[in-house]
Amino acid sequence: MAETLVKVRDVRKTFFRGGERIEVLQGLDVDVRQGEFLALMGPSGSGKSTLLNLIGGLDKPTGGSVSVGGVEVSGLPDGKLTAWRARHVGFVFQMYNLLPGLTAERNVELPLLLTSLSRARRKQQVATALSLVGLTDRARHYPRQLSGGQEQRVGIARAIVTDPTLLLCDEPTGDLDRKAGDEVLELLQALHSAQGKTIIMVTHDPHAAERADRIVNLDKGVLVGAVA
Secondary structure, three states: OOOEEEEEEEEEEEEEEOOEEEEEEEEEEEEEEOOOEEEEEOOOOOOHHHHHHHHOOOOOOOEEEEEEOOEEHHHOOHHHHHHHHHHHEEEEOOOOOOOOOOOHHHHHHHHHHHOOOOHHHHHHHHHHHHHHOOOHHHOOOOHHHOOHHHHHHHHHHHHHOOOOOEEEEEOOOOOOOHHHHHHHHHHHHHHHHHHOOEEEEEOOOHHHHOOOOEEEEEEOOEEEEEEO
16 A cells, blocks of 8 residues: 555644634645545535645644655745645646646746756756646647647646646536536646646535545545545
8 A cells, every 4th residue: 555645633723703713724634645636525615625735835724733755844934834835736727727827838837936956957947847738739828729628738737837746626627518528637637647736626516526436525624535
């Protein structure tokens, strides 16, 4: 069996809204194996995206620990956390988050600007990433010239261009029609099976979740069940 890549232990996350204390995650334990495709499901407000952000180092837990590849992400100081995230995590967002004034290839290149790679090496990695998502012929197109499905594939290329340890997808098909959504899901499955990528995907859609190896269900900040 593959080794555990992500270890979430007794994680709690509390927010305050006005004078109200909101317990978003309540002592959560989750493991994700190396090379696994995991779907996180649950109703709005269940803590899915919060958990994804904690695993990706975009936020820190109120209590407990989050480790990825033996590194306790939740304990890293901000400077080291930024460097760790740039090297090890690729994010795919529901609304793509592409910069409209940049071409597809320049959007994909953005994470590489945080590295010490030469311009030639960056260009090579961008070309490889766009090839993997089937958009070599759209490299110099701007977001406004692309369909929603193509924009999301550019977003995926940007997420994988650094060859990250972990791919985190927050509702990657939530803004797409079924056909475009299926194309994105097939791409994620290919990255998982052919490239061995470890993927954690937040989704409301049972159809999307079926593509994963395993489904974890959250409700009101607690684990309510898992499907192997």
